[in-house]
């Protein structure tokens with residue numbers, strides 16, 4: 001080996017020197033020590049190979065240290081955990097399907113932990129000591145809250161729709177407006193689902209306008225169901241017309257048919273108190289006479305993933321007897337969480353505060369602004385002048401196929417990361433997560449706009465601001481206290 005290379009090798013930093021570097025010390029506060037140490041050893045080892053093989057040009061002692069430190073950070077950030085874990089939602093989208101939709105209320109979490117930790121009366125009637133139905137825990141409350149005669153809960157709303165049509169319309173015709181032939185995403189397309197149930201889809205009306213007479217004229221001896229589908233993820237404006245659930249229910253009744261509504265993000269609370277355009281409620285559809293209404297548990301309702309069916313008792317009884325219901329049954333944890341959630345709806349006073357989905361929706365501009373100002377200043381204190389942070393106006397949305405077209409005015413912190421690109425920082429923020437035990441950083445999901453990383457305040461939970469600051473300090477190499 002030539003002496004120049006030998007000399008160069010002696011300039012490589014030691015592991016201890018790296019571990020003592022302020023940026024690595026910040027990493028040590030965020031990651032388990034063992035992981036940082038092995039990342040340091042790996043960085044030095046790779047640089048040694050680079051020098052020996054001549055791939056690494058001549059660098060000063062200090063430049064080698066800086067390179068090693070940046071290599072350590074890259075290694076740690078690249079080891080993002082593969083398993084499911086909590087993440088911070090800074091997107092301003094309250095029901096983000098990719099991020100798990102609704103954040104559960106505390107009472108639901110307590111209920112599912114308690115039921116999961118031991119045995120439960122899942123299918124046991126404690127009064128009689130006899131076998132009972134798991135549905136009994138939620139059916140009564142659902143009926144009470146929606147005004148329906150009976151209820152049945154399955155795995156998700158897609159399953160609920162499938163179960164209804166498979167049970168009631170197999171081999172028969174289901175009439176749906178052309179304006180409601182929707183796709184929800186993840187390949188849930190109303191026409192495909194209907195075909196899979198064995199029912200025959202009969203389309204009526206046009207894309208933008210469907211009248212009651214369209215439904216009436218389509219009814220044949222084979223017709224069984226008149227189906228209405230909520231346009232949950234898009235919004236139709238202009239020259240449009242559709243039939244109200246009351247009209248559809250009345251037509252079905254007069255012709256001896258079943259009226260059904262897939263309400264998607266159907267909810268139980270009146271959201272007009274938030275100054276929002278009225279959203280379809282389950283109670284409204286039931287009171288208008290719809291025979292069966294289906295909706296999701298984890299959309300506007302704000303609970304666990306579930307498909308809830310409410311409506312006429314004789315129809316719900318037929319659904320419960322369909323053998324296919326076993327394939328889509330909900331587990332005890334969901335029942336526990338859902339039951340606790342529904343109890344919240346019995347008390348209208350405390351509802352908004354207790355239900356994260358509604359608390360987020362209820363946040364006012366001054367509240368969001370105050371939190372944004374605080375986050376911006378925390379960020380500036382912790383990134384060592386390596387970027388700039390400012391409070392901006394930013395619109396969020398409900399998401400998850402709820403309240404399409406409605407923007408929620410809000411506040412965000414826009415971070416301009418000095419000489420690095422916002423996309424690079426956005427990616428690194430997603431990768432900072434470290435797995436327990438010892439892991440103490442949560443991945444942060446933020447947005448990018450105009451080369452700034454944008455953190456929306458509305459979807460942050462208490463304590464999330466501190467997590468964002470910690471993660472950003474690690475990613476930017478700031479001090480992180």
Ligand SMILES: *Cc1c(COP(=O)(O)O)cnc(C)c1O
Pocket residue numbers: 156157158159184188229230231232233262263264265295296297306307400401
């Ligand atoms: C979201 C949605 C579904 C699917 O509900 P999941 O609970 O996600 O299965 C079905 N129909 C409509 C109208 C929806 O908005």
